[in-house]
Amino acid sequence: MQHTPSVLSLSGVEIGFRTPRGLTPVVHGVSLEVAPGEIHAVVGESGSGKTMLARAAIGLLPPGGEVTAGTIAFDGRDLAAESEAAMRRIRGAQIGMIFQEPLVSLNPSMKIGAQMAEAARLHTKLSRREIRARALEMLHAVKIADPERCLECYPHEFSGGMRQRIMIASVMLLRPRLLLADEPTTALDAVVQREVLDIMTEMTRSLGVAVVLVTHDLGVVARYAQRMTVMERGHVVESGPTRSVLAAPREAYTRRLLGSLPVAPEGAHTLPQAGNDSPTGAHTLLPEGNVSPTGPHTLSASPEASHALPHAQTPSAEGQAPRGAQASGAAQPAPFAGRDTPEGAPGWPVAGRRGGADGLAEGPQASLAEPDVPRTVAPGSPAGGALAASPHGARGAADGPATELLRAEAVEVSYEAAAPLPFMARRVNRVVHGVSLSIRPGEMLGLVGESGSGKSTLGRALIRLKEVSGGRVLYRGQELSGVSGEALRRLRARMQIIFQDPYSSLNPRMRVGAIVAEGLRHAPPPDSAHPVEEMLEAVGLSAAYAARFPHEMSGGQRQRVAIARALISRPELVVADEPVSALDVTVQAQILDLLRELRGRMGFACLFISHDLAVVESLCDRVMVLYRGRVMEEGTARQLFEAPRHPYTRRLLAAAPFLEPTPAGGYALRVLDEARYPAPDPACYWPGEGEGRYELAADATAHAVAYRRRAG
Amino acid sequence: MTFLSDLSRRLNGRIGLTLCGLVLLAALTGLLWTPYDPVKTDFMARFAGASAEHLLGTDMYGRDLLSRVLSGASVSILICFLTVALAVTGGVVLGALSGFVGGWLDRLVMMFTEALMAFPGLLLALSLMVILGPSEFGVILALALAYLPSVTRLVRGTVLSVREKEYVEASVALGNGWLYTLARHVLPNCVAPLIVLATTMLGWVLLAESALSFLGLGVPPPAPTWGNMLAEARGDLTREPWLGILPGLCISVTLVGVNLLGDALRDALDPRNDRAA
Numbered sequence: 001m002q003h004t005p006s007v008l009s010l011s012g013v014e015i016g017f018r019t020p021r022g023l024t025p026v027v028h029g030v031s032l033e034v035a036p037g038e039i040h041a042v043v044g045e046s047g048s049g050k051t052m053l054a055r056a057a058i059g060l061l062p063p064g065g066e067v068t069a070g071t072i073a074f075d076g077r078d079l080a081a082e083s084e085a086a087m088r089r090i091r092g093a094q095i096g097m098i099f100q101e102p103l104v105s106l107n108p109s110m111k112i113g114a115q116m117a118e119a120a121r122l123h124t125k126l127s128r129r130e131i132r133a134r135a136l137e138m139l140h141a142v143k144i145a146d147p148e149r150c151l152e153c154y155p156h157e158f159s160g161g162m163r164q165r166i167m168i169a170s171v172m173l174l175r176p177r178l179l180l181a182d183e184p185t186t187a188l189d190a191v192v193q194r195e196v197l198d199i200m201t202e203m204t205r206s207l208g209v210a211v212v213l214v215t216h217d218l219g220v221v222a223r224y225a226q227r228m229t230v231m232e233r234g235h236v237v238e239s240g241p242t243r244s245v246l247a248a249p250r251e252a253y254t255r256r257l258l259g260s261l262p263v264a265p266e267g268a269h270t271l272p273q274a275g276n277d278s279p280t281g282a283h284t285l286l287p288e289g290n291v292s293p294t295g296p297h298t299l300s301a302s303p304e305a306s307h308a309l310p311h312a313q314t315p316s317a318e319g320q321a322p323r324g325a326q327a328s329g330a331a332q333p334a335p336f337a338g339r340d341t342p343e344g345a346p347g348w349p350v351a352g353r354r355g356g357a358d359g360l361a362e363g364p365q366a367s368l369a370e371p372d373v374p375r376t377v378a379p380g381s382p383a384g385g386a387l388a389a390s391p392h393g394a395r396g397a398a399d400g401p402a403t404e405l406l407r408a409e410a411v412e413v414s415y416e417a418a419a420p421l422p423f424m425a426r427r428v429n430r431v432v433h434g435v436s437l438s439i440r441p442g443e444m445l446g447l448v449g450e451s452g453s454g455k456s457t458l459g460r461a462l463i464r465l466k467e468v469s470g471g472r473v474l475y476r477g478q479e480l481s482g483v484s485g486e487a488l489r490r491l492r493a494r495m496q497i498i499f500q501d502p503y504s505s506l507n508p509r510m511r512v513g514a515i516v517a518e519g520l521r522h523a524p525p526p527d528s529a530h531p532v533e534e535m536l537e538a539v540g541l542s543a544a545y546a547a548r549f550p551h552e553m554s555g556g557q558r559q560r561v562a563i564a565r566a567l568i569s570r571p572e573l574v575v576a577d578e579p580v581s582a583l584d585v586t587v588q589a590q591i592l593d594l595l596r597e598l599r600g601r602m603g604f605a606c607l608f609i610s611h612d613l614a615v616v617e618s619l620c621d622r623v624m625v626l627y628r629g630r631v632m633e634e635g636t637a638r639q640l641f642e643a644p645r646h647p648y649t650r651r652l653l654a655a656a657p658f659l660e661p662t663p664a665g666g667y668a669l670r671v672l673d674e675a676r677y678p679a680p681d682p683a684c685y686w687p688g689e690g691e692g693r694y695e696l697a698a699d700a701t702a703h704a705v706a707y708r709r710r711a712g
Numbered sequence: 713m714t715f716l717s718d719l720s721r722r723l724n725g726r727i728g729l730t731l732c733g734l735v736l737l738a739a740l741t742g743l744l745w746t747p748y749d750p751v752k753t754d755f756m757a758r759f760a761g762a763s764a765e766h767l768l769g770t771d772m773y774g775r776d777l778l779s780r781v782l783s784g785a786s787v788s789i790l791i792c793f794l795t796v797a798l799a800v801t802g803g804v805v806l807g808a809l810s811g812f813v814g815g816w817l818d819r820l821v822m823m824f825t826e827a828l829m830a831f832p833g834l835l836l837a838l839s840l841m842v843i844l845g846p847s848e849f850g851v852i853l854a855l856a857l858a859y860l861p862s863v864t865r866l867v868r869g870t871v872l873s874v875r876e877k878e879y880v881e882a883s884v885a886l887g888n889g890w891l892y893t894l895a896r897h898v899l900p901n902c903v904a905p906l907i908v909l910a911t912t913m914l915g916w917v918l919l920a921e922s923a924l925s926f927l928g929l930g931v932p933p934p935a936p937t938w939g940n941m942l943a944e945a946r947g948d949l950t951r952e953p954w955l956g957i958l959p960g961l962c963i964s965v966t967l968v969g970v971n972l973l974g975d976a977l978r979d980a981l982d983p984r985n986d987r988a989a
Contacts, residue, residue: 465885489887497885505878509900509983522887549983565882 005076006033007178007210008057012070015052015061015234026052027234029070034178034210034227039201041213041225041242043257045584049234050214054180057212058095059087075177093123096171098200100183102163106155113151116170123174138169142199161192168200172207179204182214189450189611190655197224216585218261219614219657222246222669230254246659247666258667260589261659262618264641405441405476405605406462406495406573410434412470413454413461413629431457433629433687434471436696439605441572446620446637447609448652454629455609459575462607463495464488475573493523496566500578502558506550512536513546516564523569535568536561538601540594556587560594567598575607580615592619613656617641625649628687631696635703643677645705646684650677683707718980725976731969735962739789742782750775750783751934759952771941771955772948775934781962784936788918789966791851791937795917798856800910803863804899810864811871812894821868825861833858834920841929848931851924855917866909870902877901904978911974915967922963938962 015027027049034040042050055061057072059079072079074095082090091097099105107115116135120126126134132151139147142165155163164184171179181200185193201224204211213225221228221242228246229239230253238251249255413432431454439445449455460466462473464480473480475491483491496519499505506515516532528534533543539560550558559579566574576595580588592615599606610616616623616637623640625633625648633646644650658670685694685706698704719725742750747767754774762769768777810821828836837854844850874880875898883893922939924930926946931937933944938959945955 460881463885465881489889492885492887495885497882499878499882501878505882507879507897507901510896511983518883518888519886551984562882565886569886 005035006073007036007075008032008034008212009073009076010053010057010070011073013053013056013067013072014069015049015056015065016068018064018066023068025068025234026065027056030229030231030234030236031070032229032236032239034212036177036210037205037208038227039204039211039213039225041215041221041228042231043215043218043221043228044231045216045257045586047233048231050231051182053231054097054182054212054214057178058091058097058180060091060097089123092119092171092176093174094176095178095180096174096176098164098167098171098179098181098184100186102160102167102187105167106163108155110154111151112153112155112166112170115155116151116166116173119170120173134173135169138173139166141172141203142166142169143195144169159192161188161196164188164192164196165199168196168203172203172209175207175209177209179209179211180214181211183216184213185220186215186217190613191450191651193220194655194657217657218246218258218585218667219659219669222659222667223657230257243668246668247662247664249666256586258659260586261667262589262592262612262614263661264614264617264637403441404438404474405443406439407474407477408435408437408462408471409474410436410471411458411461411468411473413457413466414469415457428469430469431629432461435626435629435631436471437624437631437634439573439607441605442599442603443622444599444606444608444620446616446623447607447626448611448613448616448623449626450611450652452628453626455626456577458626458629459497459577459607459609463492463497463573463575465497489522493519493569494571495573495575496569496571497575497577498559498562498566498579501582502555502562503550503582505562506558508550510549511546512541512548512550512553512561515550515561516546516568519565519568526568531568532564535564538598539564539567540590554587555583556591559583559587559591563591563594563598567602567604570602571604573605573607575609577609578611579608581610581612588615595619613641613652614658625652630685630687630694630706631704632685632706633704634696634698635701639701639703642673643703645678645681645703647680648686650674650680681705681707719973719976722976722979724972725980728969728971728973728976731965732973735785735789735966735969738782738962739785742779742784742786746776746779746782748776748779750779750936752776759948768958769954771944772952775936777955777958780936780941781938781958784938784941784959785962787848787931787935788921788938788963791848791855791921791931792914792917794852795855795859795921796910796913798852799859799863799913800906802856802860804867804906806860807864807867807869808871808894808899808902811868812875812890812898818868821864825864828857828861829865833916834923837920837924838927838929841924846929846932851921851930854924855920858920859913859916862913863906863909866905867902870905871898874898874901903981907974907978907981911971914970915963918963918966 010033011031013027013030014025016023016025030049030053032040032042042053044050052061052065056065056067057074057079059082061067067080074090079087079090106112110118113132113135116138117128117131120131120134124131135151136147139150144150144162144165150166155166158166168184179200184200185196188196197220200211203209213221215221225242227240228242230237230245230251232253237253238245238249245254246258249258411432412430412434414428414430417427417429433454435458437445447455447459457466461468464473468481475495480491506512513532513536516535520526520531530543532546536543536545541557541560541564545553545557545561550561553561563579579595580591583591595606596619598604608616608620620637623635623637624631625640625646627648633640633644633649640649641653644653653672654674659667660670662668685708694706694708696704697707720729752775754770757766757770757774758772760766760770760774766776766778768781770776771780806821806825810818831839833855837851837858840854840857841850844854871894877897880893880897883897884890888896918939921930921937922942925933925937925940926943930940933940941959942956942963945952945959949956
């Protein structure tokens with residue numbers, strides 16, 4: 001690397017923002033070199049200054065921002081010394097930039113061809129015909145199916161991934177020497193992300209273009225970048241060849257970043273021994289086994305096992321006994337008997353009085369605090385044990401469908417698009433096609449799929465936030481669509497949802513206390529005098545947060561509030577709709593830990609919707625793969641990740657770059673052991689393959705795959 | 713009280729409060745006491761300039777201008793505020809129901825508002841005034857109806873966008889009824905554009921009222937309103953511009969005050985602006 005002159009060379013760059021109160025520095029003394037043909041990743045969480053760095057390199061800092069010290073040299077020329085006119089000649093022609101949001105970075109009112117030609121006309125002396133030829137060549141290179149037609153199309157006719165490819169084509173058209181890619185695939189699904197990044201890598205490598213890849217995704221870095229620079233709050237933390245940084249991270253922050261990655265539970269990568277996974281999924285129902293991140297799966301399912309764990313040592317054990325007994329006794333007369341009987345009700349508030357012992361029991365989890373959050377559950381605080389009651393039902397529920405919490409039978413969900421003219425028939429767009437599933441009490445079911453697969457819609461339909469248009473949903477044997485009025489309200493308190501975006505899921509005009517308290521409006525009255533404060537402490541916020549407004553909190557803190565609101569009514573089922581995908585990786589890890597911990601204490605069942613396979617693997621007992629509104633494969637997390645049978649599942653797995661810890665203490669890309677996969681079955685069903693119907697066929701280990709149904 | 717102090721901490725709030733306070737004071741005074749009878753003519757004192765006797769002079773009929781401005785304030789302000797209050801109330805109810813409930817109700821409401829909007833607001837008010845006959849009550853009703861569609865449409869649009877927010881869905885998921893959700897989660901987040909519209913509307917109504925008065929369909933003369941004072945001054949504008957400037961100034965001051973107050977109110981009601989000075 002030393003002898004090849006760098007294309008981009010930053011040394012001691014400082015960037016600050018002018019505010020009325022003076023200069024606020026955002027980037028402090030950053031130096032980095034990018035050689036031709038090299039992909040250099042700049043990694044960091046939001047607010048680390050990585051985007052500012054990339055923008056400074058092309059001289060496009062947002063208003064108020066300026067480079068206050070250091071030099072940015074492009075091809076040996078100091079960019080600060082260049083005039084604005086010279087910068088305009090460099091931009092586009094020699095430094096290209098790809099933005100994060102492909103849906104807005106192309107002008108919707110211009111044809112692709114005109115847009116691609118625009119920069120070429122500006123920067124080159126090529127004739128119209130030569131430009132067109134080159135555009136076609138580029139579109140061909142980014143694997144656009146019909147380049148000729150593409151030139152005549154408008155951006156809205158393409159999907160996000162296609163648009164990002166077109167973006168790459170139009171940027172590369174001018175053969176820039178440096179490409180700045182600012183989170184180019186963050187808005188895209190894993191499969192599409194892989195396609196786009198593969199194409200980008202291929203093109204830049206063959207043309208010898210230097211790339212600065214700004215990203216927060218360490219998996220992407222590991223797969224594509226030769227060198228990486230880790231940034232934290234404007235400082236470079238660590239820099240070097242990607243492989244060696246990942247294999248042996250030197251700095252604490254890098255290690256923390258890597259440590260925040262979701263990691264599969266221990267032992268997940270040894271193939272299951274026959275019989276280990278019983279049809280009911282013993283793996284699924286192990287007490288506490290999946291509560292801690294390193295959850296030992298070797299624990300037996302005996303009730304004693306749970307008592308050996310910290311939580312169960314609480315003096316509230318006597319309170320658990322009747323609950324457990326009740327839940328396992330399948331002969332509940334009314335669906336909600338567990339709630340209404342006197343024995344069912346106590347549990348959490350009563351346990352809360354026994355602070356000391358419970359607080360200590362929290363020890364193992366107490367080390368995961370978000371830096372800006374007061375410690376989760378202070379040892380000895382009364383709230384420490386407030387929620388420590390044993391999960392009702394979860395323990396004794398291993399037997400039979402009678403203890404099934406939620407059951408969906410051939411659920412279909414459609415959206416109706418407005419009719420083009422009044423009084424005409426509405427167009428119906430079916431999003432979920434006949435999905436059946438069941439969730440047992442206390443179980444964590446993962447639902448994965450790319451965007452548009454209908455996973456969020458399905459999640460909402462299961463708790464009747466969206467009406468089903470076919471099939472039925474049964475909650476403890478009661479059909480949901482038949483419930484209305486007060487009964488429905490009470491039912492809603494038992495099925496909750498956590499949304500993806502904590503910025504839009506909290507009413508900005510309400511204080512946190514009021515937001516959380518709303519969760520109790522239709523729930524049975526809690527026995528505690530301060531349920532809101534206790535709940536806030538249980539999610540790792542101090543009671544003082546009750547007086548705050550959502551905008552005064554960070555994303556992670558807001559998501560904690562959303563969790564508190566969902567859990568304060570002690571629901572039996574929680575739909576978590578991508579609850580961490582809007583958060584930074586370290587915050588994401590904290591929220592996932594919190595969910596695990598709370599589930600361990602409160603025992604709710606959870607439908608965890610995510611596009612992030614690594615998160616699902618680390619968290620879920622069972623996983624369903626959804627594709628175009630249909631279930632492609634279903635099984636335990638281990639079955640799916642170790643021995644995926646459906647080609648779509650394999651494609652998903654192959655697309656997502658997983659980082660996993662190495663024995664040496666570092667991290668490396670997980671190599672999929674495709675050789676050990678069972679041979680692909682040609683009878684597997686693909687949506688869109690004719691109008692063929694399909695069925696899920698499960699084997700003895702409850703591992704189900706979608707097959708084409710034979711005619712007749 | 714904290715709310716008022718919050719308002720007065722902002723510069724626009726302070727100015728707005730002061731100006732609106734002045735106008736309200738004038739209106740109140742006009743209601744209770746004026747130096748002269750505002751409708752008493754005195755042909756010996758036509759177009760009298762400012763003097764100790766008539767602080768602001770007299771008009772073409774020799775009526776005391778100060779008395780007319782004060783008395784006009786009470787009439788104009790009352791009409792304005794009642795009109796806007798009526799239009800906003802009706803518009804919020806219609807727009808919120810239309811946007812939140814949707815379906816056939818939405819269609820019905822939108823048909824109604826679109827039918828109203830097919831006529832220019834003033835024309836609509838005019839035809840209503842012809843039916844109702846000139847009276848203060850008639851002016852309020854006619855103008856409120858004329859401005860109802862714009863409020864309805866604004867509220868409906870805002871409700872439609874707020875309705876898609878996840879906190880609204882969360883409220884439904886918690887078991888809250890739709891009316892509660894609408895009142896607690898949707899409407900409070902629609903307030904900002906509504907305040908802006910309402911304050912702008914106050915100005916329109918002031919002017920529309922004067923237009924109606926000018927056409928003889930507003931508040932029947934000789935009762936003074938700023939609007940009809942402005943209208944009456946038109947004939948003598950070249951001879952005595954002051955007659956027009958004075959009510960015009962009153963209207964402008966009121967509008968500036970109300971708009972500043974509206975901005976401050978919008979900011980003060982938004983918890984996100986808590987720290988703003």
